[in-house]
Amino acid sequence: MNNDIFVEMISKKTKYAINALVFLAKRTGEGPIVISEIAEKEHIPRKFLESILLNLKKAGLLASKKGKGGGYYLLQDPEDINLADVMRLFDGxxxxxxxxxxxxxxxxxxxxxxxxxxxxxxxxxxxxxxxxLLKQASLSEVIKRESGLISHL
Amino acid sequence: MNNDIFVEMISKKTKYAINALVFLAKRTGEGPIVISEIAEKEHIPRKFLESILLNLKKAGLLASKKGKGGGYYLLQDPEDINLADVMRLFDGxxxxxxxxxxxxxxxxxxxxxxxxxxxxxxxxxxxxxxxxLLKQASLSEVIKRESGLISHL
DNA sequence: GAATAGTCTACCAAATCTATAGACTTTATA
DNA sequence: TATAAAGTCTATAGATTTGGTAGACTATTC
Known part of the structure; x- marks a missing residue:
């Protein structure tokens, strides 16, 4: 029997990745955003986020720029990144x-x-x-739902 | 990134529990079935199965009889036991x-x-x-699907 | 060349999952 | 009433995964 309070089903990695992506999607066009800003604003442990963003970069979703004025930014259109892909990347x-x-x-x-x-x-x-359902949930879709225009709850 | 071959999403406990329940459902009316028979026929480690069946008993799905001629049997109608309940029991x-x-x-x-x-x-x-979907999947439904009458694959 | 910012390698503590071992209790029946 | 059968309880252990940290290194800008 499960005596544990709760068994989280998606990993923190996936959750953090989604949050970071949505964050970046909202700020498309602003140029590179530094890791520490994303970490702070989204309440993600900085070092942990580093490796997550690196994974997202390797997967081709993000690009980065080193040095002063550097940071991370979306490489794909927010329409084209969906939660299914992100989940698969981290949780299999x-x-x-x-x-x-x-x-x-x-x-x-x-x-x-x-x-x-x-x-x-x-x-x-x-x-x-x-x-x-997860394929339909692109970053833009997630942002659209935030505004409360579409609600399934 | 997930370098692991595969992340199984339902626990073995749940999988074994479902298999054991379906097994028992197919043999309703035959009286108590001993743990070792279920373990053998369903390829489940005996001792591990013991604790699983105990959990299912505590949850009110199964009943048991001790001593010679004893064993486990379904307490509820196969129509009334569904995969959602079983999964929740073991995996939260x-x-x-x-x-x-x-x-x-x-x-x-x-x-x-x-x-x-x-x-x-x-x-x-x-x-x-x-x-x-999992609520709809009762033990009888699972058995019905086995026969190939309904197939979604 | 100094400050900024991402990259890489290694490590670790805690939790969870999948069992296994063995002693104990209850029951049927010879 | 002894004995074998069968479920129950407690404890433990190895392996894996998860979430996170530390620190050195590299590239870029001004």
Whole structure:
């Protein structure tokens, strides 16, 4: 039984990454923004954020500039960056079971017949819907929702 | 970046629990089934399964009988046990963020204004849909899908 | 050349997950 | 009533992951 208060399902890395990206998206056109500003404004441990931004850069979402006047800035259009991609980058495949992923497919050891596995079928459906919703959630979409124009809550 | 081969999202506990429950559901009416039989047939480490079944018993899904001729059996109708409940039992709330759960609600530390948080809005939608799909997935539904009558793959 | 700012490597503490071991209790039945 | 069968309880342990820190290094600007 889970005695723990709470099991967070997305990692802090992903959460911080999303927050940093949204922050940068809102300030498109202002030129490079320094790590420490993002860290402060978004309440993210500075050193930890460093490695996150580096990952986002390697993944091609961000670019950076060194030296005075340097910092990070979005490399892609906020329309084109979505939460599904970000989550996959840090937390791996978006699925409850490895057998319903495409890129990270792995058979369940205990599974007797995957072809007719009802559990797999259920989790495949869940994964499909989740990815669909997260793909739709681009940075611009997230920002748009912040304004309260669209609310699902 | 995730260098690990794969991050399994539901715990083995949950997976084993579901498999054990489906197994028991298929054998409703046969009386108590011993732990070791479930362990063998479902390829679950025996001792580990013990504690899982105990949890399921405490949660009111299973009952047990000690001594010779004893074992475990379903206490509820297979229609009435769904994957959402099982997952919650072992893995906690079904949500990517604590701020979109009901029973385990917790505010994100870094969050500036929850009311207008676009990220929260997105993840709330995802959670809602996920729970909906998992609620529909009762043990009987899983078994029905195994037969290949309904397939979403 | 000094200050600024990102990059790289290494490390670490805490928590969680997946078990395993073994003693104990209850029950059926020969 | 002894004994074997079967579930229950407590404790522990190894491996992995997560979240975070430290510090040296490199590149850029003025």
């Amino acid at each position: 495949p978006i699925a409850f079971l490895p057998c319903v992923t495409y890129k990270y497919y792995e058979r369940c050891e205990e599974c007797k017949d995957e072809e007719t596995c009802g559990i797999r079928d259920v989790f495949f459906e869940v994964k499909k819907k989740t990815v669909e | 709330p079904i949500a990517f963020l604590p701020c979109v759960t009901y029973k385990y609600y917790e505010r994100c530390e870094e969050c500036k204004d929850e009311e207008t948080c676009g990220i929260r809005d997105v993840f709330f939608e995802v959670k809602k849909k996920t729970v909906e």
